[in-house]
Amino acid sequence: xxxxxxxxxxxxxxxxxxxxxxxxxxxxxxxxxxxxxxxxxxxxxxxxxxxxxxxxxxxxxxxxxxxxxxxxxxxxxxxxxxxxxxxxxxxxxxxxxxxxxxxxxxxxxxxxxxxxxxxxxxxxxxxxxxxxxxxxxxxxxxxxxxxxxxxxxxxxxxxxxxxxxxxxxxxxxxxxxxxxxxxxxxxxxxxxxxxxxxxxxxxxxxxxxxxxxxxxxxxxxxxxxxxxxxxxxxxxxxxxxxxxxxxxxxxxxxxxxxxxxxxxxxxxxxxxxxxxxxxxxxxxxxxxxxxxxxxxxxxxxxxxxxxxxxxxxxxxx
Amino acid sequence: xxxxxxxxxxxxxxxxxxxxxxxxxxxxxxxxxxxxxxxxxxxxxxxxxxxxxxxxxxxxxxxxxxxxxxxxxxxxxxxxxxxxxxxxxxxxxxxxxxxxxxxxxxxxxxxxxxxxxxxxxxxxxxxxxxxxxxxxxxxxxxxxxxxxxxxxxxxxxxxxxxxxxxxxxxxxxxxxxxxxxxxxxxxxxxxxxxxxxxxxxxxxxxxxxxxxxxxxxxxxxxxxxxxxxxxxxxxxxxxxxxxxxxxxxxxxxxxxxxxxxxxxxxxxxxxxxxxxxxxxxxxxxxxxxxxxxxxxxx
Amino acid sequence: xxxxxxxxxxxxxxxxxxxxxxxxxxxxxxxxxxxxxxxxxxxxxxxxxxxxxxxxxxxxxxxxxxxxxxxxxxxxxxxxxxxxxxxxxxxxxxxxxxxxxxxxxxxxxxxxxxxxxxxxxxxxxxxxxxxxxxxxxxxxxxxxxxxxxxxxxxxxxxxxxxxxxxxxxxxxxxxxxxxxxxxxxxxxxxxxxxxxxxxxxxxxxxxxxxxxxxxxxxxxxxxxxxxxxxxxxxxxxxxxxxxxxxxxxxxxxxxxxxxxxxxxxxxxxxxxxxxxxxxxxxxxxxxxxxxxxxxxxxxxxxxxxxxxxxxxxxxxxxxxxxxxxxxxxxxxxxxxxxxxxxxxxxxxxxxxxxxxxxxxxxxxx
Numbered sequence: 001x002x003x004x005x006x007x008x009x010x011x012x013x014x015x016x017x018x019x020x021x022x023x024x025x026x027x028x029x030x031x032x033x034x035x036x037x038x039x040x041x042x043x044x045x046x047x048x049x050x051x052x053x054x055x056x057x058x059x060x061x062x063x064x065x066x067x068x069x070x071x072x073x074x075x076x077x078x079x080x081x082x083x084x085x086x087x088x089x090x091x092x093x094x095x096x097x098x099x100x101x102x103x104x105x106x107x108x109x110x111x112x113x114x115x116x117x118x119x120x121x122x123x124x125x126x127x128x129x130x131x132x133x134x135x136x137x138x139x140x141x142x143x144x145x146x147x148x149x150x151x152x153x154x155x156x157x158x159x160x161x162x163x164x165x166x167x168x169x170x171x172x173x174x175x176x177x178x179x180x181x182x183x184x185x186x187x188x189x190x191x192x193x194x195x196x197x198x199x200x201x202x203x204x205x206x207x208x209x210x211x212x213x214x215x216x217x218x219x220x221x222x223x224x225x226x227x228x229x230x231x232x233x234x235x236x237x238x239x240x241x242x243x244x245x246x247x248x249x250x251x252x253x254x255x256x257x258x259x260x261x262x263x264x265x266x267x268x269x270x271x272x273x274x275x276x277x278x279x280x281x282x283x284x285x286x287x288x289x290x291x292x293x294x295x296x297x298x299x300x301x302x303x304x305x306x307x308x309x310x311x312x313x314x315x316x317x
Numbered sequence: 318x319x320x321x322x323x324x325x326x327x328x329x330x331x332x333x334x335x336x337x338x339x340x341x342x343x344x345x346x347x348x349x350x351x352x353x354x355x356x357x358x359x360x361x362x363x364x365x366x367x368x369x370x371x372x373x374x375x376x377x378x379x380x381x382x383x384x385x386x387x388x389x390x391x392x393x394x395x396x397x398x399x400x401x402x403x404x405x406x407x408x409x410x411x412x413x414x415x416x417x418x419x420x421x422x423x424x425x426x427x428x429x430x431x432x433x434x435x436x437x438x439x440x441x442x443x444x445x446x447x448x449x450x451x452x453x454x455x456x457x458x459x460x461x462x463x464x465x466x467x468x469x470x471x472x473x474x475x476x477x478x479x480x481x482x483x484x485x486x487x488x489x490x491x492x493x494x495x496x497x498x499x500x501x502x503x504x505x506x507x508x509x510x511x512x513x514x515x516x517x518x519x520x521x522x523x524x525x526x527x528x529x530x531x532x533x534x535x536x537x538x539x540x541x542x543x544x545x546x547x548x549x550x551x552x553x554x555x556x557x558x559x560x561x562x563x564x565x566x567x568x569x570x571x572x573x574x575x576x577x578x579x580x581x582x583x584x585x586x587x588x589x590x591x592x593x594x595x596x597x598x599x600x601x602x603x604x605x606x607x608x609x610x611x612x613x614x615x
Numbered sequence: 616x617x618x619x620x621x622x623x624x625x626x627x628x629x630x631x632x633x634x635x636x637x638x639x640x641x642x643x644x645x646x647x648x649x650x651x652x653x654x655x656x657x658x659x660x661x662x663x664x665x666x667x668x669x670x671x672x673x674x675x676x677x678x679x680x681x682x683x684x685x686x687x688x689x690x691x692x693x694x695x696x697x698x699x700x701x702x703x704x705x706x707x708x709x710x711x712x713x714x715x716x717x718x719x720x721x722x723x724x725x726x727x728x729x730x731x732x733x734x735x736x737x738x739x740x741x742x743x744x745x746x747x748x749x750x751x752x753x754x755x756x757x758x759x760x761x762x763x764x765x766x767x768x769x770x771x772x773x774x775x776x777x778x779x780x781x782x783x784x785x786x787x788x789x790x791x792x793x794x795x796x797x798x799x800x801x802x803x804x805x806x807x808x809x810x811x812x813x814x815x816x817x818x819x820x821x822x823x824x825x826x827x828x829x830x831x832x833x834x835x836x837x838x839x840x841x842x843x844x845x846x847x848x849x850x851x852x853x854x855x856x857x858x859x860x861x862x863x864x865x866x867x868x869x870x871x872x873x874x875x876x877x878x879x880x881x882x883x884x885x886x887x888x889x890x891x892x893x894x895x896x897x898x899x900x901x902x903x904x905x906x907x908x909x910x911x912x913x914x915x916x917x918x919x920x921x922x923x924x925x926x927x928x929x930x931x932x933x934x935x936x937x938x939x940x941x942x943x944x945x946x947x948x949x950x951x952x953x954x955x956x957x958x959x960x961x962x963x964x965x966x967x968x969x970x971x972x973x974x975x976x977x978x979x980x
Binding site: 014015018019022023026027138142143147150152153251252254256259263273274276277278282285 | 453454456457458460461462463464465468469470472473474545549552553556557558559569572576579580583584586587589590593594597598600601602605
Binding site: 507508509511512513514515516517518519522526527530531 | 704707709732733734736737740741743745748749750751752753754759762763766767809812816
C-alpha cells in the first residue's frame with residue numbers, strides 16, 4: 001500500500017518537472033526578444049540590465065531553466081510588469097478567490113450531479129432516465145461563459161435580483177459570509193457548476209446502472225434488504241469511480257474558471273490571467289499557469305491515492 | 318488452372334448465406350435510422366451550407382457598420398435578428414461567423430487526430446522505450462487543464478486565429494494520443510499482428526494495413542466527441558480576446574463585444590451563444606449516436 | 616504458371632523424388648538438418664515493483680536442443696506451461712531468445728553472420744491456435760493471405776493470384792471465399808485460411824502451434840488430412856506442437872517431449888510411443904483415455920500438479936512426480952543422451968544413464 005503511494009508520487013515527479021519545463025518555455029514561445037517580454041515598456045537601462053542579469057537570457061537554455069527553477073522553488077516568481085510588484089503577491093490572493101468560487105461550485109454542482117446521476121442509474125431505461133440524460137448532454141454542450149451571460153441577463157438585467165459582477169459590494173478584496181457577499185457568488189458558482197454536474201451525472205449514472213446489474217445486488221434484493229441499505233451498498237461500490245471523476249472535475253474547475261471569472265469579473269486567478277494576457281504581463285502569466293498546473297497535478301495525485309485507498313482492487317501502474 | 322486437393326468429406330463448400338454486410342455499411346444503416354442523429358445531421362448541414370455559401374445566403378455585408386442602426390432588436394424590418402453594437406446585421410454576421418467558428422472547431426480536432434493518432438499508434442506498436450518517451454511527453458501536456466493550456470499557449474504566442482489553431486491542436490493531441498495508444502496496445506497483442514510480424518513485413522506496413530483499420534473506429538468516436546469541445550473552446554478563446562480579432566465575425570468574439578450591451582439589448586447579446594450551443598450540442602449528440610452505432614459488432 | 620500450380624500438377628510424380636533438398640533455396644543437401652537448435656533459453660521476468668528485491672523469473676524455456684531433418688515432421692508434446700508455444704515463438708523470433716542458437720540449413724539466424732531474421736521469416740512460417748484471433752477482422756481473406764508476399768516485394772496482382780490459388784489448395788473456392796471476412800466463416804475454414812496464409816510465403820518449414828486443438832473433432836480430422844496432403848505435395852518440413860498425443864502420433868515422424876522448459880525425451884514416433892524411455896513420457900502415454908477395456912487403471916499415472924515454472928525443482932525437474940526418483944535426481948540435472956550409438960532416440964533421465972548413481976537404473980532393453 002505504502003509502496004504504491006510512493007510509486008505514484010515518484011511517477012508524478014517527472015510530470016511536475018515536465019510541467020515546469022513547459023511553463024518555462026512559454027516565455028520563449030512569445031514572439032520577440034524574451035527580455036522585452038518581461039520588461040515594462042518604459043524601463044530604464046539600469047532596470048534592463050538588472051533584469052537581464054536576473055533572468056540570464058544570454059545563457060544557454062538549460063542553464064536558464066535551472067536558474068529559473070531555483071528562483072521558483074524559493075517563491076520568487078518575478079516582478080509583474082504592470083504593477084511592478086512581486087508576482088507571487090498578486091497570484092496568491094487571486095488563487096484564493098478562485099478557490100472560494102470553486103468551492104461554491106463544488107457545493108452546488110457535485111451533489112446535484114450525483115443525485116441526478118444516481119436517480120437516472122436506478123431507473124435505468126425509463127423515460128425519466130432519458131430526461132436526465134438529455135439534461136446531462138445539454139449541460140456538457142453548453143458553453144458555460146454564454147450560460148453565465150444568459151443568467152446575468154435573466155437575474156441581473158431583467159429581474160434585478162442578483163449582481164452581475166464582482167466579488168463584493170464595494171469592490172474590496174476581503175470576503176465575509178454575509179448576504180452582500182454571498183449574492184455575488186451565486187450566479188458565477190451556478191454557471192461554473194453546470195459542466196461538472198453534467199459530467200458527474202453521466203458518470204454516476206453509468207456506474208450505478210452497471211452496479212445494479214451485477215449479480216450481488218440481485219442477491220441483496222432477494223434477501224429482503226431494505227432499499228436504503230441496498231443504496232448504501234451501491235454507493236460504496238460506486239464510490240471510487242465517482243470520486244475519480246469528481247476529483248478530476250474539481251481540478252478542471254481550478255484551471256478552467258478563467259472564462260466564467262471573466263464574464264462575472266470575479267477577481268480570481270482566471271481573471272488575473274485574462275488581464276495578464278492583455279497587458280502582455282508574462283511574468284504573471286507564467287506564474288499563474290505554473291501554480292495552477294501544479295495544483296492540477298497534485299489534486300490528480302491525491303485523487304488517485306484516495307481512490308486506491310478506498311478500492312484496493314484498483315492498482316494503476 | 319490449379320486443382321483442388323481432394324480432401325475427405327467435402328467441408329470446403331459448405332453453404333454460406335450470400336449476404337455480405339461489411340462493418341461500415343452496418344454502421345451507416347444504424348445511423349440513418351436513429352432520429353436524433355438524423356436531426357442533428359440536418360441542422361449541422363444547414364449551418365455548414367450557410368457558412369460555405371455565406372456570400373449568397375447572408376442578406377447584408379457583415380462588416381458594414383452604421384451608427385444609426387445600432388442594437389436594433391430581432392424582428393426589425395430588414396434585419397431579421399437585429400444588429401450589433403456597431404450597427405452590423407446580426408444574421409449576416411452569424412452566418413459568416415459560422416465559417417470561422419466551424420473551421421476553428423473542426424481543424425484542430427482533425428489535425429490532432431492525425432498527429433495524436435499517429436503518435437499513439439507508434440507508441441502502442443513500438444512499445445518499450447519509444448512508448449515511454451512519447452507517452453510521458455503526452456502526460457505532461459495532459460497534466461494541464463485544457464482551457465488553461467489553450468489560454469497559456471495562445472497567450473504566449475499572441476492573439477490571432479493562426480495561433481489559436483496551433484494552441485487548440487496542441488491541446489487535443491495529448492488526449493488523442495492516449496486513446497490511440499491504448500487501443501493500439503490492445504490490438505497489437507492479437508495473434509494476427511504476430512502473424513503479420515512473422516511474415517517479415519516492415520513495421521510501417523503492419524501499422525498501416527493491420528493496426529490502423531482496427532483502431533480507426535474508437536479513434537474516430539473519440540475524435541468526434543472532441544469536436545463540440547473544440548468549438549466551445551475556440552469560441553472561448555475569441556471571447557477572451559485571443560484567437561480571432563475584431564472586426565471579424567466569430568461567435569465567441571461577438572459574445573465578447575456584445576457584452577457591453579448586455580443591459581441595453583440583452584437578447585442581441587446572447588444570440589451568438591445560441592449558435593455555439595446548438596452546434597456543440599448537435600456534434601455531441603451525433604458523436605453519441607456514432608458510438609452506439611459502432612458498438613454493435615456485426 | 617505460378618509455382619504452386621506447378622506443384623499441384625498431378626502429372627508430376629509424387630513423393631519419392633520430390634525431396635525438400637531439391638528446393639532451390641537448399642544449401643546443405645539432404646543430410647543437413649533444416650533446423651538445428653542449441654541451448655535455446657527464454658526467461659520471463661515477472662513484474663514486481665521497483666522495490667521488489669528478488670525479481671521473480673519464469674523459466675519458460677531453459678536450454679533446449681533439437682534438430683529437424685528436411686522433409687520430416689517433428690511433433691512437440693507436453694502439458695500446458697511446458698514451454699512448447701514459447702519455443703515456437705522463439706523459433707520465429709517473435710520473442711527474443713535470451714540465449715542459444717538457431718541454425719537454419721547451416722546458417723545461424725540473427726547475429727552477425729548467417730541469415731537475418733527477416734530472411735528466416737521468409738522461410739519459416741507459423742500457424743497459430745486461435746483461428747479467429749489470427750486473422751485481421753477487417754481484412755478480406757484473400758488480402759490477408761496476400762499480405763505476406765506483398766510485404767516481401769511480390770506485386771499486388773501476382774500476390775492476389777497466389778492467394779486465390781492457395782484458397783483452392785486448402786479447399787475453399789476463391790470465387791466464394793476470397794472477399795469474405797473472418798467472422799463470416801467457420802472455425803475449421805478459418806484454420807484452413809491460416810494454413811493458406813502460412814503457405815503463401817512458400818516456407819521451407821511450417822510450425823503448427825496447437826493448430827487443430829481448438830477445432831471440433833470431425834473438423835480436426837479433416838484439417839489433419841489436409842495438412843498431410845499438403846505436406847506431401849509441397850515437400851514441407853513441419854514442427855507440430857500439440858498436447859494431444861494421439862494427433863501427434865498420427866502426423867509426426869519424430870516426437871520431442873518437453874517438461875517445464877526442458878527436453879526430456881526425443882525419438883522416432885513409433886519407438887517412443889511403444890517403448891517410452893522417460894517416466895514422464897510413459898505417464899503421459901498412460902494417461903490417454905483408452906477404449907480398450909483391458910487397459911484399466913485405478914491410480915492416475917501422473918500425480919499432482921505440474922510445479923511452478925518460477926521455482927522449478929532442483930536437479931531433474933520431474934522428480935517431484937516421478938515414480939522412480941532417487942537421491943541423485945535432486946542433485947544433478949540429467950543431460951539429454953542418446954540411448955544408442957546412431958542417436959535416434961535420446962532421453963534425459965538418470966535412470967537410463969548407466970553410472971549416474973541412480974538406485975534403480977533401467978537399461979535400454
